[in-house]
Amino acid sequence: MSKVFLALQDVDEARPIVEAIRKDNPNAEFDHQPAMIRITADQELIIKRETVSNEIGADWDPQDIQLTLISFGGHVDEDDDYFRIFWQD
């Protein structure tokens, strides 16, 4: 099984996203590196609009990921309600 990853800037806006990932992806691993957080998981990682919105107490648009995302490995699937990284195998 292949691992997907996401790297986010270690900034305040990223914290609720990281929390939401923790909640929705029980198998995700978090690695804190200088100025960034690298998150890996088997096969898939999902960020849900609803979970992040609950974290920040306001509506969160998945496109807002643009502001903190540094890099990723996998295919991107973006929709109104989620942002997902996955491998197909």
Added chain:
Amino acid sequence: MHIDIKAKEVKPIRHTYSHIARRFGEDRPATRYQEAVLDLQPVDNFHYRPTWQPDKELYDPTRTAITMEDWYKFLDPRQFYYGNYTMARAAQQASADKNFEFVEKRNLLALVPAAAKETIVDFIVPLRHYEWGANMNNYQICAMGYGASITSAAAMHGSDRLGNAQYITRIALALSDNDPAILDTGLSDWTDKDVWQGLRKVVEDSLVVDDWFELFVAQNLAMDGIVHELFFEHLEQKLNESGAATYSMLTEFIVNWKTEASRWVDSQIAIAVEENAANAALVKGWYKKWFEAAQRAVAPLADAAFDNGSEVMANVTRTLEVRAAKVGAAA
């Protein structure tokens, strides 16, 4: 942490990059705009000929017939580099967004009289495709042009045109209650309806122009000078007068953009013309050719959109002729 620095001790050893200091003739601080564009494009010692155009270098001043002693004379009066460009557009789009929200929330378009709506559908919605042609032409200028100052501004201008096409799309969808059939009609009008064929032909002819500065004159001065003047000044006014003031809230971005962008367009043409007599002759020839073609192509649209079409057209061309004379493009 407390930092105690004696300012005089941490003095800069130079104030800007040397290629910029050479242009200034002295080492003094440069603006962000100057550092962002001057001499950025490679000029010498290219490794391989482009397989897509083997008779030219990758960056080649001979992709236009005009000549410049220094291609960085083409500076942008707005001094746009990416940062201040996106920040300016972000503010404009925020205001446009507010307008759309205001209109959509209160369903204000329902108050627009049916005849005015029909005018928008018939004469504005197909312009999505005109803007798309303008987008392609400006990216062509960026791709094939010479010197980072004019080419970077052309990329921004090209993206602005995509933005315009998208604002027109939003207007159409707002009018149709999100029924995309309105866009299909716009497209079939553009490709098949007689009245649009002249303009579509001019656009398609421009898409195969080889000389990028000819393309600049054709698209940004001659064609836009007629099309935007007709549809986003005169027709805008007519729609306003016929009770479609709400519509003007939605075109605010495009209308303001036109004023801002013309300043750049005009200055670039004036710079080319002032450079030498051969340039001036070329620009005049190109302008005449494309002005006449655009005028012929747009006249039937003016006739269809206005009761006094030829009078309106005369106004439109007069405005453009004054502008063209000012920048040295008119004969």
Added chain:
Amino acid sequence: MANRINMRDRYKHMTRLGWETSYQPMEKVFPYDRYEGIKVNDWNEWEDPFRMTMDSYWKYQGEKEKKLYAIMDAFSQSNGHLNISDARYVNALKLFLQGVSPLEYQAHRGFARQGRHFTGEGARVACQMQSLDELRHVQTQVHGMSQYNKFFDGFHEFPWWHDRVWYLSVPKSFFDDANSAGPFEFMVAIGFSFEYVLTNLLFVPFMSGAAYNGDMSTVTFGFSAQSDEARHMTLGLQAMQFMLEQHEDNVPIVQRWIDKWLWRGYKVLSLVSAMMDYMLPESPMSWKEAWEMYFEENGGALFNDLARYGITVPSYAEICAKEKDHLSHQVWGILYNHTAAAAMHTWVPDDAKMNWLSEKYPDTFDKYYRPRFEYWRDQEEAGNRYYSQTLPLVCQTCQIPMGFTEIEDPTLVAYRTTEYSGDKYHFCSDPCMKIFTDEPEKFCQAWMPPQQIFQGNCGGEGLPAVLEHYKFNLGADNMDYAGSPDETNWNKWKGLDGAGDGQVKAS
């Protein structure tokens, strides 16, 4: 109340703006996307990677730029360059501005060309946004380093140097190669191989390294740029998949391009390996670790995914796997020897650094490289700092001086040669030679710095004439860090020169 419209449909309406031209033939309107032999049945099958319209593009990018320039302003107002770990670190930035930023510019123009010339509208819109992003990257880098340029040497002639100086032919020829190729090859070269597979190796560990060394300006523009990269990576992968799905005849063409471009990119990144392992005074991660994480692990996952199309990992992955223990040390050796003709400083790593390298490269550093560095240090101490006075033979493909060794014998420099049209050509490795023999008519055109110098095209004969042509400030832009104005100034600013005045006190 208005009918709802979902993001996918909305984006389609916002970008499908083209039409089948009839007053001019489509082949004339889009003349460049057929000659490479890639077969496209239906451009409508193009899947948009990110669904970003211009208004949201401006919104997000304007927001990012606002933050970035606020930090840059604060950085220059507070003389932020004084907070870095050591002035040697700045040499990594010099190499970046000379070698990488001009590539961002080239990418801006290349994507503008594809953004005009792909027949498919979805591909065009995505390429146009990337073109603008790349303009952003070069400009924010020039602005970010503007502050460093005011206080350090080695930055001030970066465009001039990029067009001329020998080691900058490595990145320049790489991008000239991509830009002179057709649009589909360009997408595999830059969109896929570089952006998707290799760019993490450039930006992520390097920028993390900048943070580690106190350079908040660089880390900010680096990560801010990298946030655009996420879109670019998606575009690269989508372009690849599109080609592979459109026609099975495309598969071998794409495979050949992947093989070519991962190697071309790998060679360019060998400069980054030296930056990471040697120029960063404090290294958060070794080149080898970064290679394992970003190429072997992530790249491996990617190739597993692509296996369903019949795409395989390039055969030279073996070479890279063995070379990761040697690459940065060999490149640093080349730069050290040729620093007289380079617009940066080099130095022998100190004991702490060598110990770190031993720990990170337990199988090779002490055995092959530490003795070399210790010998150079002895020579320096005896007043014999060695500077090569001639330019080395460079590889016809990657243009790096011959200095890489045989995989089976790290003491033997690898040489390959072939003939084409009656002339002899030299290579550093089998993959570089293979790239040449696949396209000899292209690679024989390369502008080779040593040959150009011998032919008198770079200012005249001998090193002094060439360096004058390069517009180097002698002894300031080039040579060892020890004794450089950079070192003198740094010591003065930091109060390390024994003079009390101008001391920076941290308390």
